[in-house]
Amino acid sequence: MKPAYTTDPNHPGEKRLPGLRWLPNRFRHMLISTIGEFVGTFLFLFFAFAATQVANTSPSDIDDPASTSTLLYIALAFGFSLAVNVWIFYRISGGQFNPAVTIALALVGAIGWLKAGVLIIAQILGGIAAAGLTSALMPGDLKVRTRLSEGTSVTRGLFIEMFLTAELIFCIFMLAAEKHKATFLAPIGIGLALFIAELAGVFYTGGSLNPARSFGPDVILRTFDSYHWIYWVGPILGAILAVVLYRLIKFLEYETANPGADSDGREERYIKSPSEEEIRRDNTSHPLQTFSTAPYQSAAVQRTDGADEYELSPPFQPINKPSQYRRSTSSRLESTNTTDNTTVIGNSYSLPSIPSQPLPAYGGDGHHSIIDHPNDRPRAQHRPSSIPMHSRSRSRHSQYEEATDRSFRNAPSTESGSS
Incomplete structure (x- = not known):
């Protein structure tokens, strides 16, 4: 059943549900984005956590939880889950699902700081809900925490998280924030960026790149390692690094370095x-x-x-x-053999001559204009007219041809001699 929309008295021409008539647009937009970030972060992390739980409790990998097959399984789960859910929520909230991404967007001015704070709270709550549901549905202990591997120092873990997060956020800037012909495919690129980052980082740090991803499971398990702070500071430093690089290439006008990279060969x-x-x-x-x-x-x-x-x-x-003017043909050349208004004399060719008088033409506003030469204006696209030749009123020796531009279809007809 279709909802009964009503016209908003404060904004003529806009329609909204009767129950939302009292709600200001700014607050309504904030509410939509908040709900989208909470639900999107929840779905993204729930499917990723569920797959990670399966990988870490698989009977074949109990003795070797860090096997390459397990790492690949986890990386694929996070990458594909992010790609799918970003594609779903991209038009609702932007599909950020990560406090570090939200901070980066606020630093470049894409969103306001008030909205960024509200979205970060929604993302953290979504991560907690995803970890809680995974723990409730999956048998056994929850095995989706992020922790440093043996031999990985806190400093190494911090910089690993920073650089991997910077790569992910810079990918988001170039594929989603910068509009181009492949913007609608940005979720795929973002998911692949997280996939390769997880391949490199899961073994050493757990591949967090997202404070909400690390905070949720620790809240459910009530366990916080002494180095838990690196999963906040590392991604935030990565966001700052990505912003600096993005600002630098924008300042240098990167668009001029390779201007044809985003072209399909049809731009004028x-x-x-x-x-x-x-x-x-x-x-x-x-x-x-x-x-x-x-x-x-x-x-x-x-x-x-x-x-x-x-x-x-x-x-x-x-x-x-x-095209802005009617195209006119040159005066006919007298010869015994004429093809396309070009005189053929023996084996030599002679192109049409310039008309002796300027030819009138109609501009986009229907007024006359004088063109000194018929080639000093863009060409109009010509198509054969569907009107039979015997029913046309134009002269046999008219110096004008019909143009199909929409601007001139209602203009006075040059073929009928009107002015």
Whole structure:
């Protein structure tokens, strides 16, 4: 059954449930993000904890809990659980699930500090709930705590947590915070980043990278090691390191270093600019055979009145702005053999000449404008008209052709001679 939405009197045009009419938008958004972070952190850590519990109590690995198969199992569990749940909650709360990530986003100004504090509390509570449910459902003692391995000092553990967390958070910055064509695939990259970090860190520190991940099981077991603080300080230092690197590359304008990396070859700004000699269509230094046999560029997307216009153009024709004027054909050349308005004399070719008078055209607002040369404006995309030739009213020797740009469909018709 669809909810009965009502119009919000404080915000005309917006609709909300009758029971939420009294709730301010700012508080409502905060509530949604808080619920999303609590539920998302709970689901992420519950499935990761459950898989870790299975790996650490498997009969085949009782004598060797640090076997590579166990480590791989745990790393896969955390990586895939994060990827799936980030994808679910990305549009709800951002899918942070980690106090270190939230602090990093607050440091770069992506979220406010008040919201960051509320989300961190929700994440910690979600981690405690996930550890509690895992302990209640799984038989045996809870075996998902993070602790240092034998031979790993506290200092080493601190820096391991710092660098692994920095790698994860920098991946989040570049894949999720920085918008690009593959932003919708960011959860996969973030999950893979946690996967490789867990592969490197599970054996030595337990692979926390997340204060909520380490704090929840210790609360349920009521056991805190003397070095528990490294699972807070290490990820926070990693967040600061990632922020410094992110700020540095933003300050240096990293977008200009490799501008075509995020291109599919169809953006107009990446099309190779023609030389000055190639810009004019009436340049007789180019033989007609070069024009007719030159390969066409890939389709270039141009914006025309909000619609995507795919236009194939020869490599010597610049594509720099949307079509705004009607295209006109040059005056017919008198000859006995004419092909595409080009005179063929023996084995030589002659391109159309420039009209003696400037040709009128209609701009986007329907007014006249004078164009000194028909090639000094972008080309419009032409398609065969569905109107039969015998029903058209344009003159047989008209100097104008029809354009399909939406801006000119309601403009006065040049073919009928109206002004």
